[in-house]
Amino acid sequence: MKRLLSLAVRAAKAVSLVAVIAIFIFPFFWILSNSLKTYEETLVFPPRILPAKAMLGNYLAALSRMPFARYLFNSLVVNALVLASQFLVIVPAAYAFAMYRFKGKGLLFTLVLFGFMLPQQLTFVPIYLLFGRLRLLNSYASLVLPFAASSFGIFLLRQYFMGIPAEIIEAGYLDGVSHRQSMMYIMIPMAKSALASIALISFITHWNDYFWPLVMTNTVKVRTLPLGVAALRVTDGTTEWNVLMAANMLLILPIIATFFVAHRQIKEALVHSGIK
Amino acid sequence: MKRWQVALLALLAAGTFAAAAPVKIDFWYSMGGANGDLIQSMVKDFNEANKDVVVTATYQGNYYDTSAKIQAAVASNTTPNVSMVVDMHNAMFASAGVLADLGPFMKRDKVDVNDFIPGLLDWSFYEGKTVSLPFNRSTPLFYFNKDHLREAGLDENGPKTWEELRSYARKLTRKGERFGFSCPIDIWFYLGMVFQNGGEVLAPDGKHIGFNNDIGTKPIVFWREMIDEGIMKMPPGKEYNAWDVAMQDFLNGKTSMIMTSTGYLYGILSSAKGKFDVGTGYLPRAKQYGTPTGGANVAVIANKPAQEIEASWRFVKYLTDVPQVIRFSQKSGYMTSRKSAVAGPEMQAFFKGNPQFKTAIDQLYEAAKKRPAHPNYPQLDKIIMDEIQRAVIDRSYAPEQALKAIDAAAQRLF
Numbered sequence A: 001m002k003r004l005l006s007l008a009v010r011a012a013k014a015v016s017l018v019a020v021i022a023i024f025i026f027p028f029f030w031i032l033s034n035s036l037k038t039y040e041e042t043l044v045f046p047p048r049i050l051p052a053k054a055m056l057g058n059y060l061a062a063l064s065r066m067p068f069a070r071y072l073f074n075s076l077v078v079n080a081l082v083l084a085s086q087f088l089v090i091v092p093a094a095y096a097f098a099m100y101r102f103k104g105k106g107l108l109f110t111l112v113l114f115g116f117m118l119p120q121q122l123t124f125v126p127i128y129l130l131f132g133r134l135r136l137l138n139s140y141a142s143l144v145l146p147f148a149a150s151s152f153g154i155f156l157l158r159q160y161f162m163g164i165p166a167e168i169i170e171a172g173y174l175d176g177v178s179h180r181q182s183m184m185y186i187m188i189p190m191a192k193s194a195l196a197s198i199a200l201i202s203f204i205t206h207w208n209d210y211f212w213p214l215v216m217t218n219t220v221k222v223r224t225l226p227l228g229v230a231a232l233r234v235t236d237g238t239t240e241w242n243v244l245m246a247a248n249m250l251l252i253l254p255i256i257a258t259f260f261v262a263h264r265q266i267k268e269a270l271v272h273s274g275i276k
Numbered sequence B: 001m002k003r004w005q006v007a008l009l010a011l012l013a014a015g016t017f018a019a020a021a022p023v024k025i026d027f028w029y030s031m032g033g034a035n036g037d038l039i040q041s042m043v044k045d046f047n048e049a050n051k052d053v054v055v056t057a058t059y060q061g062n063y064y065d066t067s068a069k070i071q072a073a074v075a076s077n078t079t080p081n082v083s084m085v086v087d088m089h090n091a092m093f094a095s096a097g098v099l100a101d102l103g104p105f106m107k108r109d110k111v112d113v114n115d116f117i118p119g120l121l122d123w124s125f126y127e128g129k130t131v132s133l134p135f136n137r138s139t140p141l142f143y144f145n146k147d148h149l150r151e152a153g154l155d156e157n158g159p160k161t162w163e164e165l166r167s168y169a170r171k172l173t174r175k176g177e178r179f180g181f182s183c184p185i186d187i188w189f190y191l192g193m194v195f196q197n198g199g200e201v202l203a204p205d206g207k208h209i210g211f212n213n214d215i216g217t218k219p220i221v222f223w224r225e226m227i228d229e230g231i232m233k234m235p236p237g238k239e240y241n242a243w244d245v246a247m248q249d250f251l252n253g254k255t256s257m258i259m260t261s262t263g264y265l266y267g268i269l270s271s272a273k274g275k276f277d278v279g280t281g282y283l284p285r286a287k288q289y290g291t292p293t294g295g296a297n298v299a300v301i302a303n304k305p306a307q308e309i310e311a312s313w314r315f316v317k318y319l320t321d322v323p324q325v326i327r328f329s330q331k332s333g334y335m336t337s338r339k340s341a342v343a344g345p346e347m348q349a350f351f352k353g354n355p356q357f358k359t360a361i362d363q364l365y366e367a368a369k370k371r372p373a374h375p376n377y378p379q380l381d382k383i384i385m386d387e388i389q390r391a392v393i394d395r396s397y398a399p400e401q402a403l404k405a406i407d408a409a410a411q412r413l414f
Helices: A002-035 A039-043 A057-065 A068-099 A105-117 A120-133 A140-147 A151-163 A166-174 A179-190 A192-208 A211-216 A225-230 A241-273 B003-020 B033-049 B063-076 B087-095 B103-108 B146-151 B162-172 B187-196 B214-229 B240-251 B262-272 B306-320 B322-332 B339-343 B345-353 B355-367 B377-393 B399-413
Strands: B023-029 B053-059 B082-086 B133-138 B140-145 B179-182 B255-261 B278-281 B294-300
Touching: A002 A241, A039 A241, A039 B240, A039 B262, A057 A241, A057 B033, A068 A105, A068 A140, A068 A151, A068 A179, A068 A192, A068 A225, A105 A151, A120 A140, A120 A211, A120 B063, A140 A211, A151 A192, A166 A179, A179 A192, A192 A241, A211 A225, A211 B063, A225 A241, B023 B033, B023 B063, B023 B306, B033 B053, B033 B306, B033 B322, B053 B306, B063 B082, B063 B087, B082 B087, B082 B306, B087 B294, B087 B377, B133 B306, B133 B322, B140 B146, B140 B187, B140 B262, B140 B355, B146 B162, B146 B278, B162 B179, B162 B214, B162 B255, B179 B240, B187 B214, B187 B255, B187 B377, B214 B377, B214 B399, B240 B255, B240 B262, B255 B262, B262 B278, B262 B355, B278 B355, B294 B306, B306 B322, B322 B339, B322 B345, B339 B345, B345 B355, B377 B399
Parallel strands: B023 B053, B023 B082, B179 B255
Antiparallel strands: B082 B294, B133 B294, B140 B255, B140 B278
C-alpha cells in the first residue's frame, strides 16, 4: 500500500513536471513551427501544430527584409561592451563593500541597493535627457553606459565574496599579497560561478532588450537585433507571422545556445538572485 | 584680374562646392514588412534622382511609437527632418510648433491642396497653416464572403443598411459553427456609425460632443443586441489583436462579414484566393453612409536650417505627387490620396482589375467625415474608446452613462 502510494506520488510529480515543461517549451516550439509555415497556414483554424511542408524560405525572407548583419553586429558590440564594463565595475565595487571598512559604507551600499530597486520606467526619462544634452543619443554609448554598472551584480558578488572563508583570505595576507592581488588571484577564481551567473543574466537581459534601444536610438547604425525583428510587424495591415517568427528564431538562437551550454550556471544564477 | 573679379570667382567656386555637398535629411516612418520595403525603394529612387539630397529613412515602430519618439526627440533636439505623423497627432504637434508650414512652398511650387481628396485633409491644417499632407491613409471597409451570401440566398452585393446587416447576419449565422458578423469594439467603427446616424464628433459649439443623444446610443445598442442574439462575434484581444482575430475568422470561414481597415485588403484578397470570393462594400448606412479615415500624414519638422527644410519639402512633394501616390496605393493598398491620380488612366485600369479597391475609394469620396483637428483630440479619442467598450461589455453601464462621461471629458478638453 505504502509503495503504491509513493508510486502514485512519483507519477503525479512526473506528470506535473511534464506539464510545466510543456508550458515553457511550447512558445518556443510554436515560434519554430510557425517559422516553417506558409503565411496562409499561420492563419488556419484550428491551428496546425506542425507545418504541412517545412519552408525555409521564411528565413531567407527575414534576412533580406532587414540589414541583419548590421543589427547582429550592433547587438554583439553592445553586449560585449556591457559585459566588459560591468566586470570592470562590479568586481572592485563588490570587493570594496565586502572587504574594506570605511566611513559611509552602509550609506553607499544602501544607495547601490536603491539603484537595484528603482524601475527603469522611472529612470529612463532623466537618462534620456542627460544623454541628449551630452549629445550621446544614437551611439553605442547610450546603450552601454547606463548599464556599465549593475547594482544587482555588485550585490550578488558582494554576498558571494563575504561567503568566502576568512581563513583563505587571511592566509593570503600572511603570504604578503595586496588587496589587488587578493582580489585578482583569490577572490575572482573562487567566485567564478557567481560571475558566470551575473554575466548570463546580464547577457539575456540586454540581448533581448527592446525598450532601451528603441528609446535611445533613431538610426539603424547602432540599433540592435530586437528592433530589427520588431520592424517586421506591420502597422494596420497583415503581418507575415511566418517571416516574423523566422526572424524571432534567429534572434533567440544565441540565447538558446547559451542555455544549452550553461544551463547549470543559469539555474544557479536564478537561485542566487532569488528568482528574478 | 581685378580684385572684385577674384572675389566673385571665389564666391562662385564656394557656391559650386556647397552645392556639391548633398543635404542630408532623416525621414522617420511607421511601416514594417513589405510596405516598409516599398517606402525604402521610394526613398532610394528619390536619392538617385536628386543627387543634392540624401534621405535616410528609418523605421521607428508603429504610429504611436513614432509619435512618442518625436516627442522625445523634441526634448533632446534630435528630431528628424520629415516624419510620418499619425492622423490625430498632427494638431498636437502643430500646436507645439513642431511642424513646418508647407503653405508657402506649395504656393511657390504650384501644388494644389485641393487635388487631395477632401476626406483625407482632416488633419492637414492648423490655425491657417498647412502642417502635413496625406500619405498612408486608410478607412474602414465592409468585407463579406460572397460564397456564404450566395449559399444563404442573399444578395451577393452585401447589406446596405444596418437592418439589412442584422438580417443578413441572422441568416448567415450557424450556431456554434459560424458567426454572421464580427467587428472589433473600436472607436473607428463606432464613429462610423455615429456619422451614419447623422452625428458629428463635436457639436457646433465645439465644447460638447455631437452624439450625446440617440445618435450615440444607437450604435452601442445595435452592437449589444447583435451580440446577445449570437449573430455578431466580439473578437477577443486587446487593440489590434482583436482586429487580427476578426480577419482570421473571416479567412477561415468562421465569420461571414467583418469590418476592418482597407489596409488589410490585399492580405485578405491574396489569402482568400482560391478559397472564396471576397466582396467589399461601404459600411452599411443608417440615415446616410459615413466613415472616419485613419492612417498617417507626412510632415516637415520645423526649426531646422533653411537648406534642410527646402530639401525636406522636396522630398514630401515627391512622396505626395501623383506618380508616387499611384505607385504607393497600388502596391500597399492605402488610399489613392489625389483626385488627379484617381481620375488618371493608370488608376482607372487598376480599378478594373481590383473592384474591391474601387469600393474603398468611392466610399472615401462619398462618405468620409472629419474628426476635429484639435491638439487635445487624442485624449478624447481614448476616452470614447474606453467608454464604448465598457458600455458594450458591462451591461449594468447604460449607454447614456457612457456618453455623459465622454461629454464631460470633452468639456474639460476643448
